[in-house]
Amino acid sequence: MSEDRLSRVFSALADPTRRDIVARLSVGDATVGQLAEPYGVSVQAVSKHLKVLEEAGLVSRSREAQRRPCHLEAEVFDLMTKWIERYRLRAEERFSRLDTVLAELNADESTTDQAQQSEQSHQRRGAAS
Amino acid sequence: MSEDRLSRVFSALADPTRRDIVARLSVGDATVGQLAEPYGVSVQAVSKHLKVLEEAGLVSRSREAQRRPCHLEAEVFDLMTKWIERYRLRAEERFSRLDTVLAELNADESTTDQAQQSEQSHQRRGAAS
DNA sequence: TCCTTAAACAACCAACTGGTTGAATACAAA
DNA sequence: TTTGTATTCAACCAGTTGGTTGTTTAAGGA
Structure with missing residues (x-):
């Protein structure tokens, strides 16, 4: 591989x-x-x-x-930059979605703690190498 | 550093x-x-x-x-991509200059071997980390 | 042919790595 | 307070790494 x-x-x-x-x-x-x-x-x-x-x-x-x-x-550099960019972009995308998340938290009265939050987000992870 | x-x-x-x-x-x-x-x-x-x-x-x-x-x-990803891009670009630039080099070789009758060539190019190296 | 140069191979060594198990710490809940 | 859960710390072990020195191999030049 x-x-x-x-x-x-x-x-x-x-x-x-x-x-x-x-x-x-x-x-x-x-x-x-x-x-x-x-x-x-x-x-x-x-x-x-x-x-x-x-x-x-x-x-x-x-x-x-x-x-x-x-x-x-x-050419091998491409291999690295591709890997890096994939996860950097994903992380940044998630970061930019933060305002949406905060809005949801405000709408939701129950104090949903970060543990549950991370567990939920963790469920939509995919296998990656 | x-x-x-x-x-x-x-x-x-x-x-x-x-x-x-x-x-x-x-x-x-x-x-x-x-x-x-x-x-x-x-x-x-x-x-x-x-x-x-x-x-x-x-x-x-x-x-x-x-x-x-x-x-x-x-953010740390930036550190890596910056390092990678620096040398990738330099190498590609050198690669794109290859046609010029080949033209010079054609113009030059003496069979300038690669050893001298690499030695010359090596002289314009700079210290880098 | 003999000598020199350029590089690789081999064996060795100290330090680091990625894993283990067992014990300690920090906090929550009963 | 006792128990359970989440995590780290400590000691240990086998394998790897980055360095060494000494010995080949390969090729050019005298």
Whole structure:
């Protein structure tokens, strides 16, 4: 599923070094050595980071003599933004409906507490990944 | 900085169970017990997940008798989308400039290999987090 | 051929993660 | 006050992660 893919992408970007690598690749391809240079870590460590980014589909590598130039694959970003937008929009929609809810609460004399309220709204949840 | 915040947000969403919790909270607030119910894990485990989401700023909790209703904080999504869009746009811009590059390569008789190319483009990278 | 460079692989280690169970806390209701 | 319910805290465990160093592999240049 794209379920697992999404986990790998978010997980890959959870590390500051890896986000920095993505930032640098966004302006142009680079080799492992070039990417490792600015950090206080070994080339092997960066190689591991790149493997994570590659498995997440964020980076691809080509062959070129001994070098393995890394290239940023921007399409994967769509996967994230789609997921984010889905729930952001849903939450905002719910937020904008708040005035309606408040009006209903005013109309209703009984002090309907938030617990019941959340339970009701929870019932109309759908399975989502 | 928001550097660390971004790490926490991405890290929080790297777990499928936590993404599912976010999805469910997007349609309405819920208590820990309600959130735990559909999963084959203990309430304590879900409580831990909620702590992670809370520390990432994705979820806030109020008090209400013994219950701790959880609420989705959608603003944090902006942080992510801003980061993503920045590098996506940069990468796409570079991609759209590819025809210019190809034209230059045609004009240039010497077979400029990709290594030099990536090295050049890498020089105009800027520090970014 | 031999030497150098670029990168990956392997084994190891400390720290973190996601889960568990059991005990403590906070509040409501009897 | 006692009991029940909702949640958190604490200790523990197995698996993962991000780093290390040392050893291959792959390719170019002397």
